Amino acid sequence: MGCARLLVSVLVLPCLALSGCGPGLTGASEPGELYNTAGLDGTALFDAGGLAPAVAAAPFVRLGLMWDAPSRTVLECRLADGSGRWSGWLPVEARWTLGMAHNGYLDAPDGVATGMQLRLAAGPAPSYLMAEAIEEIGEGSPPESSGHLAGAEGLATTAQALGPSWLVHPKSDWGGRAPVCSSTHSPYRITIHHTATPLPDSLSPAARMRQMQDYHMDARGFCDIGYHFVVDWNGEIWQGRDESLLGAHTANNNSGNVGISFMGTYQSTAATATQITQSATLVGWLCDTFGIPRDRSRIKGHREYGGTTCPGDALFGQIDAIAGGGSAAPVPLAAGFAGQGSSAAGDPDGLAYYRVCTGQQVEYWFELENTGATSWVDWAGEEGTPGLWGHSVRLGRRAESADPIAGIRRISVNQTANPDVHPPNWNGGDCNDAPFCRRVVFAASGAAPSSPGIYRTDWQLVDEGRTWFGPEMWLSFNVVAPCQGRQCGRDPICGLSCGTCQATYNCDESGQCVPPAALVAELVSQGSDAEPDPAGLAQYSVCAGDRFHFWFELRNLGSASWVDWPGDESDPAKLGHNVRLGRRAETPDPITGTRRISLNENVNNNVHPPSSAWPGAGGDCSDLCCQRTVFSKGAGILAAAPAVPGIYRSEWQLVDEGRAWFGPEVWLSFRVVLPECGDRVCGPDPRCGASCGSCPAGSR
Numbered sequence: 001m002g003c004a005r006l007l008v009s010v011l012v013l014p015c016l017a018l019s020g021c022g023p024g025l026t027g028a029s030e031p032g033e034l035y036n037t038a039g040l041d042g043t044a045l046f047d048a049g050g051l052a053p054a055v056a057a058a059p060f061v062r063l064g065l066m067w068d069a070p071s072r073t074v075l076e077c078r079l080a081d082g083s084g085r086w087s088g089w090l091p092v093e094a095r096w097t098l099g100m101a102h103n104g105y106l107d108a109p110d111g112v113a114t115g116m117q118l119r120l121a122a123g124p125a126p127s128y129l130m131a132e133a134i135e136e137i138g139e140g141s142p143p144e145s146s147g148h149l150a151g152a153e154g155l156a157t158t159a160q161a162l163g164p165s166w167l168v169h170p171k172s173d174w175g176g177r178a179p180v181c182s183s184t185h186s187p188y189r190i191t192i193h194h195t196a197t198p199l200p201d202s203l204s205p206a207a208r209m210r211q212m213q214d215y216h217m218d219a220r221g222f223c224d225i226g227y228h229f230v231v232d233w234n235g236e237i238w239q240g241r242d243e244s245l246l247g248a249h250t251a252n253n254n255s256g257n258v259g260i261s262f263m264g265t266y267q268s269t270a271a272t273a274t275q276i277t278q279s280a281t282l283v284g285w286l287c288d289t290f291g292i293p294r295d296r297s298r299i300k301g302h303r304e305y306g307g308t309t310c311p312g313d314a315l316f317g318q319i320d321a322i323a324g325g326g327s328a329a330p331v332p333l334a335a336g337f338a339g340q341g342s343s344a345a346g347d348p349d350g351l352a353y354y355r356v357c358t359g360q361q362v363e364y365w366f367e368l369e370n371t372g373a374t375s376w377v378d379w380a381g382e383e384g385t386p387g388l389w390g391h392s393v394r395l396g397r398r399a400e401s402a403d404p405i406a407g408i409r410r411i412s413v414n415q416t417a418n419p420d421v422h423p424p425n426w427n428g429g430d431c432n433d434a435p436f437c438r439r440v441v442f443a444a445s446g447a448a449p450s451s452p453g454i455y456r457t458d459w460q461l462v463d464e465g466r467t468w469f470g471p472e473m474w475l476s477f478n479v480v481a482p483c484q485g486r487q488c489g490r491d492p493i494c495g496l497s498c499g500t501c502q503a504t505y506n507c508d509e510s511g512q513c514v515p516p517a518a519l520v521a522e523l524v525s526q527g528s529d530a531e532p533d534p535a536g537l538a539q540y541s542v543c544a545g546d547r548f549h550f551w552f553e554l555r556n557l558g559s560a561s562w563v564d565w566p567g568d569e570s571d572p573a574k575l576g577h578n579v580r581l582g583r584r585a586e587t588p589d590p591i592t593g594t595r596r597i598s599l600n601e602n603v604n605n606n607v608h609p610p611s612s613a614w615p616g617a618g619g620d621c622s623d624l625c626c627q628r629t630v631f632s633k634g635a636g637i638l639a640a641a642p643a644v645p646g647i648y649r650s651e652w653q654l655v656d657e658g659r660a661w662f663g664p665e666v667w668l669s670f671r672v673v674l675p676e677c678g679d680r681v682c683g684p685d686p687r688c689g690a691s692c693g694s695c696p697a698g699s700r
Contacts, residue, residue, distance in 0.1 A: 056080070063132075191257055341364065649667050
C-alpha cells in the first residue's frame with residue numbers, strides 16, 4: 001500500500017488515490033493497484049448489488065487488502081486464474097484488527113491469479129479500502145543502485161541510528177512490533193513518499209502506523225514497516241524502520257535510501273507548513289548525521305525514480321521546501337488540513353464519524369493552516385475583484401443546498417477567532433499569537449435533522465468570486481431516533497428521557513424495565529420431534545409442508561407464581577398474573593404463525609416458585625405445585641414447515657403481559673428442504689416421502 005515498494009521483478013505498485021470515483025470505478029490509478037478509495041466516499045466502490053468492479057492485473061500470487069469498517073462488515077472476493085476462470089466467492093478474513101481498521105490477504109488458490117473482484121456480503125461498505133496485487137512475497141535482494149553518487153564515501157556509521165527523541169516518536173509510542181530485519185546500509189540519499197491513506201483520517205496516527213506495519217510484514221512479507229519515518233497530518237514524526245536498516249519503499253532503489261512518508265493522500269491537498277518545517281528539520285538531521293549533501297540530487301520524490309506519481313502532485317511541489325530547509329516559492333492561495341472534530345459522541349456502530357439524536361444540537365469544526373503566499377481576510381465588497389487574492393475567504397459548500405446540520409452555505413473568516421490568517425512568510429507563530437496566526441478554526445452548529453439517516457457535512461475554502469482552494473473536508477453523522485429499544489432512563493446519546501417504569505419495576509443499564517426478583521426463570525430443556533439436520537446448518541431438518549412439534553421447558557426461580565388470568569394485564573401490582581411465551585418481534589413466528597402461547601395451554605398452568613410453601617413444592621410436573629412447565633401440552637408446540645426452503649429460527653421469551661419480559665431468550669433452528677429424488681425414478685423420496693415417479697407397467 002502507499003509507496004512501500006521494493007521488489008526488483010515486480011511492478012511499482014501504487015501510492016496515489018484518484019480525486020474522484022463513482023460506481024463502477026475502482027479509485028486505483030497506477031499499475032498493480034486494484035482498488036484505493038483514500039479521499040473518496042468508499043461506499044461508491046460497490047453497486048446496488050454489493051459488487052465492486054472486476055479488475056484484471058498482471059499475474060500475482062497474493063491479494064493484499066487494508067480497509068476501515070465496522071466488524072460486522074463482511075467482504076468476499078473471487079480471483080481469476082491464469083486462464084481467466086473465476087474461483088468461487090472466498091471470505092476475506094481480517095488477519096489483523098484494531099477498532100475499525102483491518103488488514104487481510106488472499107493467496108491465489110492456483111498459485112497465480114490474473115484478476116479479482118470484491119463483493120460486499122453484509123454490513124456497511126468500508127469508508128476506506130485498498131487492494132493490491134502482490135507479485136512476490138518478501139523484500140527480495142535488490143542490487144545496489146547504479147545511481148550511487150560520487151562523494152558518498154566517508155559516510156557516518158550505521159551505529160548512529162534512530163531519530164532524535166526531541167523530534168521523532170520512538171516505536172514504543174505507537175506500539176510497533178519487533179522487526180526481523182538484518183540487511184544494513186549506509187544512507188546517502190532520501191526519498192519522499194505519501195502513504196495514500198485517508199486524509200482527513202478517522203484513525204489516530206499510532207493506529208494507522210500499526211495497520212501499515214502489520215500489512216507490510218504479514219501481507220507483503222517485509223521484515224518491518226517499509227518506511228524509515230512517517231510524518232502525520234499534525235507534523236508529528238514517527239519512527240518506522242531503523243534508518244540504518246535497508247528500507248522497502250522505492251523499487252530497485254532502496255540501498256542507501258532513507259524513506260520518509262507523509263501520512264495521507266497529497267494529490268490535491270498540500271502538506272501544512274508545520275509538516276514541511278518538521279520534515280525539513282528531519283532531513284537536516286539525516287544530512288548532518290550521515291553526511292548527505294542537502295540538495296535535490298540527493299533528496300527526491302518517489303516519482304523521480306519512475307513508475308509512480310507518488311507522493312502526489314501537491315506534495316511533490318513542496319519537496320524543494322523540504323530539501324532547502326522549508327523555503328520555496330509558494331502559490332498565492334494554499335491551505336493544509338490541521339484538524340477537525342465535533343461535540344457529538346462517536347458512532348459505536350461505525351456507520352459514521354459521530355452519532356446524534358434527531359433534533360439534537362451539534363457543534364463541529366475544521367482547522368486549516370495557511371500554506372500559501374497571501375493572507376486570508378474577508379473584506380466586504382471585494383468579492384470577485386481580479387488580483388485581490390485572499391480578500392474574500394470563507395469556508396463554503398460547493399453544493400447548492402445548505403449544510404444539513406448547520407443550515408448554511410458559507411462561514412466567513414470574520415466569524416472565527418482569527419480573522420486575518422497570515423502565510424508562513426510572515427513573522428509570528430502559532431494561534432496563541434492572534435495577529436500573526438497561520439491557523440484558523442471554522443466552527444458551525446445546528447440541530448440534527450428530524451429524519452434518521454447518515455448525513456455528511458462537506459466544506460472547502462473559497463476566495464469568493466475567484467477560486468476554491470485547499471482540501472475538501474467532511475464529517476459524517478449517524479442521526480438516530482432517541483430511545484431506540486429503551487423503555488426507561490435517559491438516552492445515552494442526547495440525554496432525553498425515555499420514560500419511567502411502572503410501580504415495583506426497575507430500570508436497568510440497558511434502559512429496560514425489569515421486574516423485581518419476583519419474576520425469574522431458567523431454561524431446563526428444549527427439543528423437537530423433527531430429525532437432526534445432517535448438514536449441521538441448523539439444529540433440525542424438516543421437509544417443506546411437514547408438521548412437527550417442538551417444546552421449551554422452563555423453571556420458576558423467582559418469588560411469585562406464574563398464571564395467566566385474562567383481565568389482569570393492566571394491573572401493575574399483579575406480578576406473574578399473565579405469563580405467556582411470546583415473541584419480541586412484531587412478526588409471527590415463521591414455524592407456528594403465532595406470537596403468543598398462553599401458560600393455560602400447558603399441563604402445569606400454575607407454576608410455583610422455590611420459596612412456595614405449597615404441598616409438594618419442588619416436585620416434578622405430575623405435581624400440580626410444580627416449579628416447572630413445558631410449552632405446551634402433549635407432544636409440544638405444533639408447527640408446520642414453510643413452503644420455501646431455508647433456515648428458520650423460532651425465537652421466544654417469557655412475558656408477563658403488560659408488565660415485563662423476563663427469563664432467557666430461547667430458540668430453535670430448522671432447515672427446511674425440498675424433496676430430492678436424485679437418481680431415483682420411482683417410489684418415494686427417502687427424505688421427505690414425496691413421490692419420485694412410477695415405473696412402466698410390468699416393471700418395478
